[in-house]
Amino acid sequence: MRMAVSSSEQQTAFSLLERQSLLQGTDDNIKALFANACQAQEYERDKILFLQDDPAEWFYIIASGWIKLFRETMDGHETVLDTLTTGQSFGEIAVLEDDTHTYGACIVEKAVLYRLPISLLKKTVEENHKVALSMLQTMAQHRKRQTHEIESLTLQNASQRIGCFLLRLCDPFTEGETTLQLPYDKSLIAARLGMKSETFSRALNKLKEHTDISVQGAKVIIPSLDAISGYTCSACSNEFPCEDLH
Amino acid sequence: MRMAVSSSEQQTAFSLLERQSLLQGTDDNIKALFANACQAQEYERDKILFLQDDPAEWFYIIASGWIKLFRETMDGHETVLDTLTTGQSFGEIAVLEDDTHTYGACIVEKAVLYRLPISLLKKTVEENHKVALSMLQTMAQHRKRQTHEIESLTLQNASQRIGCFLLRLCDPFTEGETTLQLPYDKSLIAARLGMKSETFSRALNKLKEHTDISVQGAKVIIPSLDAISGYTCSACSNEFPCEDLH
Numbered sequence: 001m002r003m004a005v006s007s008s009e010q011q012t013a014f015s016l017l018e019r020q021s022l023l024q025g026t027d028d029n030i031k032a033l034f035a036n037a038c039q040a041q042e043y044e045r046d047k048i049l050f051l052q053d054d055p056a057e058w059f060y061i062i063a064s065g066w067i068k069l070f071r072e073t074m075d076g077h078e079t080v081l082d083t084l085t086t087g088q089s090f091g092e093i094a095v096l097e098d099d100t101h102t103y104g105a106c107i108v109e110k111a112v113l114y115r116l117p118i119s120l121l122k123k124t125v126e127e128n129h130k131v132a133l134s135m136l137q138t139m140a141q142h143r144k145r146q147t148h149e150i151e152s153l154t155l156q157n158a159s160q161r162i163g164c165f166l167l168r169l170c171d172p173f174t175e176g177e178t179t180l181q182l183p184y185d186k187s188l189i190a191a192r193l194g195m196k197s198e199t200f201s202r203a204l205n206k207l208k209e210h211t212d213i214s215v216q217g218a219k220v221i222i223p224s225l226d227a228i229s230g231y232t233c234s235a236c237s238n239e240f241p242c243e244d245l246h
Numbered sequence: 247m248r249m250a251v252s253s254s255e256q257q258t259a260f261s262l263l264e265r266q267s268l269l270q271g272t273d274d275n276i277k278a279l280f281a282n283a284c285q286a287q288e289y290e291r292d293k294i295l296f297l298q299d300d301p302a303e304w305f306y307i308i309a310s311g312w313i314k315l316f317r318e319t320m321d322g323h324e325t326v327l328d329t330l331t332t333g334q335s336f337g338e339i340a341v342l343e344d345d346t347h348t349y350g351a352c353i354v355e356k357a358v359l360y361r362l363p364i365s366l367l368k369k370t371v372e373e374n375h376k377v378a379l380s381m382l383q384t385m386a387q388h389r390k391r392q393t394h395e396i397e398s399l400t401l402q403n404a405s406q407r408i409g410c411f412l413l414r415l416c417d418p419f420t421e422g423e424t425t426l427q428l429p430y431d432k433s434l435i436a437a438r439l440g441m442k443s444e445t446f447s448r449a450l451n452k453l454k455e456h457t458d459i460s461v462q463g464a465k466v467i468i469p470s471l472d473a474i475s476g477y478t479c480s481a482c483s484n485e486f487p488c489e490d491l492h
Binding site for chain 2: 052071072073074075077079081093096097102103125126129132133135136137139140142143144146147149150151153154155194233234235236237239
């Protein structure tokens with residue numbers, strides 16, 4: 001469903017845009033160009049935004065909800081490359097891939113997205129040196145994240161991987177309790193972490209034993225980040241909070 | 247050991263440099279600037295080039311030999327992020343990381359490297375829009391490689407992962423037999439693929455049963471790429487040859 005963009009939404013879009021590393025340090029007129037081209041959309045669960053190898057018309061910034069990025073293997077299995085939520089963006093990499101999406105994107109929890117034309121981004125990166133440098137920084141950030149991911153898949157056990165996934169959703173500067181709202185479908189998180197659903201359930205129970213977290217449906221309550229980071233981050237070369245998030 | 251750079255080595259350095267995606271499409275005077283700043287070095291096995299968090303002075307292009315990139319976890323384990331050989335480069339990402347190396351690099355098989363100043367790369371990326379765009383393409387390539395890696399760790403079994411590692415070292419356009427020279431220390435490849443040494447041995451035997459490859463010490467003989475790609479690539483969303491390699 002396409003929504004009209006009210007001026008207050010335009011404001012929200014602008015403030016989300018400003019926080020994107022892509023536009024950091026760029027002139028206000030470039031930011032305004034992007035804010036004006038920005039369209040708000042609301043989507044229901046299971047809507048496929050695009051598939052791998054689709055021509056890329058838009059890239060997206062998430063205002064609310066959960067999205068999964070995925071690919072399909074030749075023997076028909078799906079890999080969940082990432083699950084994204086509020087404030088994160090996706091699809092922009094297509095400007096470096098002949099305007100083609102290298103993964104599919106699907107709504108997993110009712111979402112409001114801001115979409116922006118790939119053509120505008122491409123033109124701006126090609127013409128504006130500052131934006132090209134910002135895009136480089138954004139890519140470096142993504143790269144760090146992926147390096148982190150490879151390390152996690154190689155070295156952490158299943159419980160630590162769940163702990164890591166949760167920690168990375170927390171504000172590291174919160175004192176006291178943190179409550180996270182996960183997607184209702186836990187098998188999505190299992191797939192995202194490269195686990196079978198049964199492994200995920202067992203590992204989550206183990207994590208609850210080793211730390212002090214509690215889980216109520218899709219809600220996770222973390223009384224203190226110290227207990228969970230102590231358990232999780234020992235098997236990783238990053239200290240908490242992860243450098244690739246900031 | 248530092249070697250003097252003869253004019254023929256300068257020529258080799260220049261031709262290796264020209265093939266780097268980083269300098270593709272840039273003017274000849276930029277290429278000459280890099281070729282002139284390039285120094286050849288020869289290193290023995292186990293030499294540490296730099297450690298994680300070291301200030302970055304140089305980035306490197308491999309003329310021959312094997313290098314591993316690694317990180318250490320807080321509980322003292324090592325992750326092998328990558329093993330690299332002839333024609334590949336490393337360390338250049340430091341220009342986007344406050345001139346700091348985000349991983350360590352160590353020689354695992356006697357190597358000749360060409361090293362280039364990070365400061366020159368940084369200055370050129372900042373001043374030259376074309377080089378910034380090339381660097382973006384290089385980063386996109388790395389990103390594809392890492393996405394591929396995450397997928398492989400999530401979906402392929404151990405034998406398929408070894409098959410994938412071998413295939414990615416082959417020239418996909420070769421007809422007939424391919425011979426690969428691996429590092430002598432197989433535990434390095436095991437670590438690179440996130441496996442214990444015992445798992446690696448078992449999985450390699452299984453790969454030999456399922457395909458027609460044979461292994462003699464550090465040498466792997468692959469009679470046809472079809473048999474190995476048929477077995478390996480079915481559990482992956484990339485078709486052979488992998489798009490991120492070309």
